[in-house]
Amino acid sequence: MNKKTPLHLQKLLALVIIFSLLSGCALVSGSPTATTTPPPATSVPVQPSSTPPKVVVISPTPGVAQPALEAIPGPAFCADARVQAAIDAFGAALKTQDGAALANGVDPLDGLDIYYRLASPAVHVTPDEIVGLFTSTFTYTWGDQAGSGLPVESTFSDEILPSLLDVFDRSFSQSCQDLTTGVGTGPTTALVDWPAEFADMPYIALFRAPEAQDNELDWRTWAVGFTVVNGAPKIRVIVQYVWEI
Numbered sequence: 001m002n003k004k005t006p007l008h009l010q011k012l013l014a015l016v017i018i019f020s021l022l023s024g025c026a027l028v029s030g031s032p033t034a035t036t037t038p039p040p041a042t043s044v045p046v047q048p049s050s051t052p053p054k055v056v057v058i059s060p061t062p063g064v065a066q067p068a069l070e071a072i073p074g075p076a077f078c079a080d081a082r083v084q085a086a087i088d089a090f091g092a093a094l095k096t097q098d099g100a101a102l103a104n105g106v107d108p109l110d111g112l113d114i115y116y117r118l119a120s121p122a123v124h125v126t127p128d129e130i131v132g133l134f135t136s137t138f139t140y141t142w143g144d145q146a147g148s149g150l151p152v153e154s155t156f157s158d159e160i161l162p163s164l165l166d167v168f169d170r171s172f173s174q175s176c177q178d179l180t181t182g183v184g185t186g187p188t189t190a191l192v193d194w195p196a197e198f199a200d201m202p203y204i205a206l207f208r209a210p211e212a213q214d215n216e217l218d219w220r221t222w223a224v225g226f227t228v229v230n231g232a233p234k235i236r237v238i239v240q241y242v243w244e245i
Contacts, residue, residue, distance in 0.1 A: 071228040073202040078176035083226065086233045087204065090224070091168040094161065103130040107227050107234040113198075114160060115239040116142035116152060118191060122237070125156075134161070146190065146244040163240055167222050172208040179205055179223065179241070186210065186219030190244035194223065198237050201225045205241075217243040 069082055077083060086105055093101035106112045112130060113122040120143020125133065133156050142152040142159055152159060175184040179192045184205035194203055203225040210218040225237035 069228050069231055069233060071202055071226060071233075073177055073200065075176050077202040077226070078174070078204050080233070083204070083233045086226070086235065087174075087206070087224065090235055094164050094168055097134040097157075097161075099131040099134050102133065103127065105235055106130050107236040108229060110227070110236060112235065113237045114142075115195065115237070116160070117146065117240060117242070117244070118193065118195065119146075120144060122195070122197075133157075146242075163220065164222060164238075166220050167206050167208040170208050172206045175205045175207060177203055177205075179221070183207070184223070185221045185241050186243060187216060188241070188243045190241075192241055194225075195237065195239060198225050201227070201237065203237070219243065 069077070069080060071077070089101065090105045092098075093105060106127065108127050111124060111126045113124050115122050123140050123142055129136070129138075135157075137155060139153050139155060140159075142154070144150065145152055177194070178184045179194065181187055181192070184207050185192050186207070186209060194201075203223050205221050205223045207221045208219060210216055219242070221241040223237075223239045223241065224235055225239075226233045227236045228234070
């Protein structure tokens with residue numbers, strides 16, 4: 001120390017130095033060293049190394065898409081495969097007397113109108129009645145007999161089904177909206193026409209001509225009229241034509 005420094009300042013400076021030395025020692029020997037605990041390591045799942053599956057893309061078969069079916073009279077409707085399938089399914093339902101299949105082919109909204117003959121009013125069968133039509137004992141008034149004028153009253157299975165099977169169980173030809181004699185029907189003196197109530201409806205005449213050994217008057221036609229429901233052809237009207245006086 002410098003001798004010129006006052007004595008009391010020398011003593012104070014010495015005390016400061018001693019205190020500083022003592023504090024440093026306490027930190028080293030007496031106080032625990034403050035430490036920060038690191039956060040636990042986050043576990044990262046190991047993704048398995050795998051090759052992703054190959055995706056095979058199959059292109060659609062080239063070709064023209066089938067156009068939407070509309071109930072428009074004409075050759076295009078008659079020739080449509082869906083309409084032909086509907087006729088086949090109708091015939092199969094008749095042969096097996098399958099009520100559910102019959103109902104599937106008939107218009108589910110409006111049911112079926114059956115003309116025993118064109119001169120008689122149509123008999124309407126509701127969609128709910130179609131399923132049980134083959135087993136129903138309900139007696140319908142189908143119309144009048146040609147010539148005698150007597151009423152025809154019987155069940156569907158007794159009167160209409162045999163006449164339908166007389167066509168579907170034998171060979172028949174189809175004509176698109178043509179009831180001309182020799183094409184869609186045979187010879188008769190009766191009026192042969194499609195019902196005016198359904199003039200705008202497409203129909204196909206199913207003509208069962210007489211066989212070689214039969215009389216030329218032994219023929220029968222059922223004309224089938226169609227609607228389209230949700231894109232599918234449904235049978236809405238059937239009309240019977242036979243020889244009449």
